[in-house]
Amino acid sequence: MDFATLLQMLDATLRLATPLLLACLAGLFSERAGIFDIGLEGKMLAAAFLSAAIAAVSGSVWLGLLAGIGASMLLSLIHGLASITFRGNQLISGVAINFLAAGLTVVIAQSWFSQGGRTPQLTGDARFNPIELPFAEALQNVPILGPIYYELISGHTILVYVALAMVPLTWWILFRTRFGLRLRAVGENPAAVDTAGISVVWLRFAAVGICGILCGIAGAYLATALQAGFVKDMSAGRGFIALAALIFAKWRPWYALYACLLFGFLQAMSLRSDVIENVIGFQVNGQFLDVLPYILTVVILAGFVGKAIPPRAGGEPYVKER
Numbered sequence: 365m366d367f368a369t370l371l372q373m374l375d376a377t378l379r380l381a382t383p384l385l386l387a388c389l390a391g392l393f394s395e396r397a398g399i400f401d402i403g404l405e406g407k408m409l410a411a412a413f414l415s416a417a418i419a420a421v422s423g424s425v426w427l428g429l430l431a432g433i434g435a436s437m438l439l440s441l442i443h444g445l446a447s448i449t450f451r452g453n454q455l456i457s458g459v460a461i462n463f464l465a466a467g468l469t470v471v472i473a474q475s476w477f478s479q480g481g482r483t484p485q486l487t488g489d490a491r492f493n494p495i496e497l498p499f500a501e502a503l504q505n506v507p508i509l510g511p512i513y514y515e516l517i518s519g520h521t522i523l524v525y526v527a528l529a530m531v532p533l534t535w536w537i538l539f540r541t542r543f544g545l546r547l548r549a550v551g552e553n554p555a556a557v558d559t560a561g562i563s564v565v566w567l568r569f570a571a572v573g574i575c576g577i578l579c580g581i582a583g584a585y586l587a588t589a590l591q592a593g594f595v596k597d598m599s600a601g602r603g604f605i606a607l608a609a610l611i612f613a614k615w616r617p618w619y620a621l622y623a624c625l626l627f628g629f630l631q632a633m634s635l636r637s638d639v640i641e642n643v644i645g646f647q648v649n650g651q652f653l654d655v656l657p658y659i660l661t662v663v664i665l666a667g668f669v670g671k672a673i674p675p676r677a678g679g680e681p682y683v684k685e686r
Contacts, residue, residue, distance in 0.1 A: 367508075367511070368511070368515075369636075371511055371512065371515040371516050372515070372636075373629070373632050373633075373636060374516055374629075374632075375515055375516050375519075376628075376631075376632035376635060376636070377625060377628040377629040377631075377632045378516070378520065378524060378625075378628065379520065379524065379590060379628075380590075380628040380631040380632055381624045381625050381627065381628025381629075382523065382524045382527045382582075382585055382590070382628075383408065383582040383583075383585050383586050383590065383599075383602055383606075384602055384605055384606050384609060384624040384627050384628060385527045385528075385530070385531070385606075385620065385621060385624040385625075386523075386527050386530065386578050386579070386581050386582035386585065387404045387408060387578070387579055387582045387602060387603055387606035388606040388607075388609045388610050388613070388620045388623070388624055389530055389531070389534050389578055389617065389620060390404060390407075390574070390575040390576075390577075390578035390579045390582070390606075391404055391575065391606060391607055391610045392534065392538075392610055392613075392615055392617065392620060393534070393538075393547070393571045393574045393575050393578070394571050394572055394574075394575040395551070395610065395615060395674065395675060395678055396538065396547055396548050396551045396571065396615060396675060397547050397548075397550050397551045397567060397568045397570075397571030397572075397675075398550055398551040398552075398554060398568060398675055398677040398678050398679070398680065398682070399443075399444075399447055399448065399454060399568055399571060399572055399575075399678075399679075400454045400455065400458070400674075400678055400679045401443060401454070401458055401572070401575060402455060402458035402459065402462070402603075402604070402607060403439065403443055403457065403458035403459070403460075403461030403462055403603075404458075404575075404579055404603035404604075404606055404607060405462050405465075405599050405601065405602065405603025405604055406439060406458075406461040406462035406463070406464060406465030406466065406603070407435075407436040407439045407440065407461065407465070407575075407576065407579035407580070407583065407603070408436070408579050408582050408583040408586065408599045408602060408603050409462075409465040409466060409469055409583065409597070409598070409599040409603075410432075410435040410436060410438075410439055410465040410468070410469060410583065411432035411433065411435050411436040411579060411580040411581075411582070411583025411584055411587075412432065412469075412583035412584065412586045412587040412594050412598055412599060413435070413469040413472070413473060413483070413583075413587070413594045414428075414431045414432050414434070414435040415428040415429055415431055415432030415435075415580075415583060415584035415587050415588055415594075416428060416483040416486060416587035416588060416593050416594035417431070417472075417473070417476060417477075417483050417594065418430075418431035418432075419431075419486055419490040419491065419587075419588055420477075420483050420484045420486060420490060420593070422490075423488070423489055423490050424489060424490065425486075425489060425490055425491050425492055425588050428490070428584060428587075428588055429580075429581070429584045429588070432580045432581070432583050432584035432587075432588075433576070433577055433580030433581065433584070434580070435580065435583075436576045436577070436579040436580030436583060437573060437576035437577065437580060438576075439461050439464075439465065439576065440572045440573060440575055440576030440579070441572075441573075441576070442457075442461065443457050443458065443461055443572060444568070444569050444572040444573075446460075447681065448565055448568050448569060448572070448681070449565075451681030451682075451683065452681075454679050454681075455679070462603075466597065469481075469594070469596070470596050473594060473596075481595070481596045482593060482594060482595050482596070483587075483593045483594040484593060485592050485593050486587075486588060486592040486593050487592065490588070491588045491589065491592050492521040492522060492523060492585075492588050492589040493521065494519045494520060494521055495518070495519070495520065495521065495522055495525075496518055496519060497513070497517065497518040497519075499513075500513060500514045500517075500518035500519070501514070521585070521589040523581060523584070523585045523589050524585075524589075526581065527581075527585075528621075530578070531617050531618060531620070531621045532617075534617040535617040535618060538617065543570075546562055546567055547567055547570070547571055548675075550562075550564050550567045550568060550677070551675035551676075551677055551678060552675055552676050552677060553676070553677065554677050554682040555682075558682070558684060564682050564684075565682075568682075579603075582602075583599070586598055586599065586602075601658065601661075604661060605627055605657055605658070605661050606624070608627075608660070608661040608664045609623035609624050609626075609627055609664075610623075611664055611672045611674075612664045612672070614672050614673075615672075615674065615675070626660075627657050627660065630653075630656045630657045630660060631657055633653055633656065634653035634654045634656065634657075637653050
């Protein structure tokens with residue numbers, strides 16, 4: 365594998381890891397507060413549809429992004445009401461959100477655009493375009509560092525940089541702010557937080573709201589940046605892969621970045637099977653490369669990568685003592 369091909373693989377890794385990273389950080393906030401959310405997939409799918417639909421109708425990708433975030437936050441509110449207010453089963457609520465999004469997106473898309481459950485192709489200002497960072501063109505011929513800056517660092521859409529910036533921001537919020545301390549505490553011992561006079565309900569709804577925002581950005585990225593429109597089930601299990609990455613990362617932001625990059629690299633491998641065959645010297649079944657991320661997901665969820673201990677109060681509704 366030559367240097368140029370390696371850079372192309374890493375560039376694809378970064379682009380494919382972005383929605384996983386945003387969804388993983390979304391789940392991190394929610395689960396750190398004690399709310400398990402397997403509805404990440406449904407939120408991403410709903411956000412992908414509405415962002416593409418509004419962008420196609422309005423011609424503005426920014427309106428599409430806001431619409432996608434709004435769709436995701438609406439589903440987050442439903443999940444919050446079911447699991448926090450009414451103390452329902454969090455897993456069942458998440459499954460219901462996934463089924464709801466999978467069905468509604470196709471039905472509404474068909475009713476709205478009559479294109480077999482798709483939205484129109486997005487062009488121009490209706491989708492996010494790559495950004496060239498300062499001096500990228502001038503430095504591209506500098507040996508080694510120039511191609512890295514020009515090919516790998518520059519040339520991504522703004523949402524890729526937002527996703528990367530969210531990693532240190534999430535770390536700072538969770539581990540360097542009072543809000544983050546309380547959020548982590550409510551996921552470990554909500555009774556102690558309540559005794560201190562802090563609202564457990566408010567903190568958990570705040571975490572669910574942040575989760576909705578990040579899932580909305582992830583879904584909008586799928587439809588308006590990674591691709592140019594919505595197609596049926598375009599999230600393709602990314603929400604579940606993000607959950608596996610979250611467990612792999614042991615609910616830590618920086619580890620989440622590394623885990624998502626690993627999954628992104630596996631997805632990039634499936635797109636460049638010719639490169640893999642040249643490296644290993646024999647032909648590889650393309651379908652095997654396609655399922656590698658899902659195989660790794662099963663391995664992680666089966667607990668073969670070491671013990672991952674979730675927040676102690678995770679998945680349990682809090683009942684205030686009288």
